[in-house]
Amino acid sequence: MTAARLTLPSPAKLNLMLHILGRRPDGYHELQTIFQFLDYGDELTFAVRDDGVIRLHTEFEGVPHDSNLIVKAAQKLQAQSGCALGIDIWIEKILPMGGGIGGGSSNAATTLLGLNHLWQLDWDIDRLAALGLSLGADVPVFVRGHAAFAEGVGEKLTPVEPEEPWYVVLVPQVSVSTAEIFSDPLLTRNSPPIKVRPVPKGNSRNDCLPVVARRYPDVRNALNLLGKFTEAKLTGTGSCVFGGFPSKAEADKVSALLTETLTGFVAKGSNVSMLHRKLQDLL
Ligand SMILES: C[C@](O)(CO)[C@H](O)COP(=O)(O)OP(=O)(O)OC[C@H]1O[C@@H](n2ccc(N)nc2=O)[C@H](O)[C@@H]1O
Numbered sequence: 001m002t003a004a005r006l007t008l009p010s011p012a013k014l015n016l017m018l019h020i021l022g023r024r025p026d027g028y029h030e031l032q033t034i035f036q037f038l039d040y041g042d043e044l045t046f047a048v049r050d051d052g053v054i055r056l057h058t059e060f061e062g063v064p065h066d067s068n069l070i071v072k073a074a075q076k077l078q079a080q081s082g083c084a085l086g087i088d089i090w091i092e093k094i095l096p097m098g099g100g101i102g103g104g105s106s107n108a109a110t111t112l113l114g115l116n117h118l119w120q121l122d123w124d125i126d127r128l129a130a131l132g133l134s135l136g137a138d139v140p141v142f143v144r145g146h147a148a149f150a151e152g153v154g155e156k157l158t159p160v161e162p163e164e165p166w167y168v169v170l171v172p173q174v175s176v177s178t179a180e181i182f183s184d185p186l187l188t189r190n191s192p193p194i195k196v197r198p199v200p201k202g203n204s205r206n207d208c209l210p211v212v213a214r215r216y217p218d219v220r221n222a223l224n225l226l227g228k229f230t231e232a233k234l235t236g237t238g239s240c241v242f243g244g245f246p247s248k249a250e251a252d253k254v255s256a257l258l259t260e261t262l263t264g265f266v267a268k269g270s271n272v273s274m275l276h277r278k279l280q281d282l283l
């Protein structure tokens, strides 16, 4: 018998703003950020195995099999649920690594939700999000699947409904290490907490931007070029830079001009992740 296969999307995210409020004793930073998803991402295909083996068949340059967040997510879920089944996994990877658009975290979340379904574990979202947090600060928002205002290290999530523009996303060909940016002595770590909800306009800055732009000329260049057309912002710790447009036609026009020299893409912002829309259709 051929095992049932399931293909699920693994979308990117943007940080529409990111303020750093302080540093915790464990070295992690307290943040306030707004996450929104893009209708753009990787695709994971799963097939259940009955021998308990977890195997990712797609090779990633520079990421050993057992360090891949997809494999780590599957192993943790299997260990904590006591499930005797295994899984074969393939991925079509289009999201850049170290781009600040959350590829690895999103892959981990898609794996958790996909296996919860295929292994028939029936875990609730809170439990999956808590497991996700142990894999990375950005995993819980992908597990929950709704645009959110995030606090703490990114795990305290309040759903929000920002506008859903079309974005031009530029992908400078450098991988930024999140740990490196968060350990830079020049990083601003004392933004006052925003206490008003929804977050008032005028708070769209990303506190990581000055440090990233200083270290990476390619990111600086992308910000300058896109900034000629719209407010150009950095997502997460970069390297990706984005700007919103009211229509696909306008985003396509700017993208066509900029992607003559830079890599990039156009995608719609979405407050409900395309992973959750697909899972909804399945159920
Ligand atoms: C910058 C963001 O992308 C915003 O969405 C995230 O907060 C980063 O999330 P992530 O990539 O899942 O990060 P993790 O894999 O948990 O952490 C990578 C490294 O970044 C630093 N880090 C991360 C998140 C955070 N709130 N404070 C930190 O200081 C830590 O040194 C950590 O070792």
Ligand SMILES: Nc1ncnc2c1ncn2[C@@H]1O[C@H](COP(=O)(O)OP(=O)(O)OP(=O)(O)O)[C@@H](O)[C@H]1O
Binding pocket: 062, 063, 067, 068, 069, 070, 096, 097, 098, 099, 100, 101, 102, 103, 104, 105, 107, 108, 138, 175, 176, 178, 236, 237, 238, 239
């Ligand atoms: N499935 C995966 N996809 C991408 N990167 C992975 C994966 N598993 C492990 N990694 C490792 O995680 C690192 C960060 O990758 P990721 O694509 O999540 O970066 P990012 O977009 O900057 O993330 P974030 O916005 O969460 O900081 C990679 O450089 C790679 O070494």
